[in-house]
Amino acid sequence: MKLLLGRQIALLEFIHVDLAISWLEEHFSGAKIYITGSEKGFVYLSEENHEMLQGSEFDIIKTPYGNIAIASGELSLLPELSAKARKENSLMLVPFLKVQEISELLQAKASFWVLSQEFRIPIIALINLRELCHHYFCAPGPRFKQRKPIADSVTPLTLDLEISKTDSGLVLTV
Amino acid sequence: MLFQKIFLSLLESRLKDKKRILPTTLSFKKRNPGVLRVATVQINYIRLSGIVEFSLFINQYLQKMSNFSPDLIVFPSLMDYLLLGTFPINLFSKDKRKLLKDMKFCLHLLNRSVVEYMKMISQMWKCGVVFGTSQGVAGFLNGSETERVFETNNVKVLIASKQSVRNSFYLRKHTDAEVKIVAVPTVGIPSYDDWSEKIGIWGHSQLLGFYGLRATMSGNFFNMKLKDAAEITAPIPLTEKLDGYIAKNTDTTDDVVLLAELDIDRLSKYIASRKMSHNKYRLFLKNT
Secondary structure (H helix, E strand, O other): OEEEEOOOOOOHHHOOOOEEEEEOOOOOEOEOEEEEEEOOEEEEEEOOOOEEEEEOOEEEEEEOOEEEEEEEHHHHHOHHHHHHHHHOOOOEEEEEEEEOOHHHHHHHHHHHHHHHHHOOOOEEEEEEEOOEEEEEEEOOOOOOOOOOOOEEEOOOEEEEOEEEEEOOEEEEEO | OHHHHHHHHHHHHHHOOHHHOOOOOHHHHOOOOOEEEEEEEEEEOOOOOOHHHHHHHHHHHHHHHOOOOOOEEEOOOOHHHHHHHHOOOOOOOOOHHHHHHHHHHHHHHHHHHHHHHHHHHHHHOOOEEEEEEOOEEEEEEOOEEOOOEEEEOOEEEEEOOOOHHHOHHHHHHHHOOOEEEEEEEOOOEOOOOHHHHHOOHHHHHHHHOOEEEEEEEEEEEOOEEEEOOOEEEOOHHHOOOOOOEEEEOOOOOOOEEEEEEEEHHHHHHHHHHHHHHHHHHHHHHHHO
16 A cells, blocks of 8 residues: 655645655645545545545544545644554544644654554644644554654655554554 | 571661751742752662661762752662672672572561661651652652652642553553652663663653652672662753753762652643643544
């Protein structure tokens, strides 16, 4: 699965994307699935099924790749949401959060990293600080080992993810 | 056994001598209200024989904090292992079963001595002392044994194990009950990794909002080289360098005493500013 995080740029390498996640903005054709949101809510668009869903606070949506949990605002920092996303066998948790200060940004990143390690769920967080969106991706490492954050960027980025099913659930390889 | 019991009675008789514990500068006790002084210790493991050696050894650390006069001191876990040189156990014996049996017996006795010694420190220094032995973690406040959660200078302190500070739900149960400080006596591991340690007290300080005190033991421990770093953590917005640490030992195999004045009022204000979202969350959870 090719994942685009951030603003969609009309470059050739960004056209064939499976999942695009961005802070609330207009999308262009190319990706199969879009998740776009803000601290107030989110919209899920599927070009294949012509499906559109919208929600606020917390939801787990079914996508062709698996369940994706989406959370908006400060609630996304609560451990219960990560635990629930994990329990529902979600592929990842996507929080949208707005912060005012750099210290809050750093704290949110640290908190999302801890949640991803403790509840063993990949977290792709979009954190907006003064209209600049930070894309932060962290995922658990092998059992009983912690892993550093995988990506932390203010520019758009693409990631190749491999999803495989095992007895213990879905495994996501970056 | 008889031989070991004689050793123990000798050990305990020497323990009663409070003069062995370094006195504190109590006149320095005056401080700003809403501030708690804490000391966190990292000990480089050494095998000591007898309570006299033990008291001299512990005095080195007390010396470093005597002028600071802390309200709370956190020592590492397995403090009774320091006294293993007291009894004539052949630690290099090939009969592992006998070695373990001997060690278990000795540690049971040594544990009592360490507990008694820590109690005397808390009594003489008029402060809280948190530590761990082979029997688990414990705490004393002004000479009296505490529960897992105790109050000193109107601040609630939780004594937690290394494993329990990796559990958000367990910690939040206590932070919801106004716990402001989490004290963790621990021991290093040979495969120390900074990121693996961050998930514990540092990470949960950020997630839940409390001051974390982690004391540890490092160094050569039998045939293992233990590594760890003592630390005092806080939510990132309350730290000067915005790194979530008030103090941290940079050396993973070194003796150190970390001293800090924790601004409890500032933490309370910070928690209060986050409280609204927590109330909102409870409502949210009820509805889902």
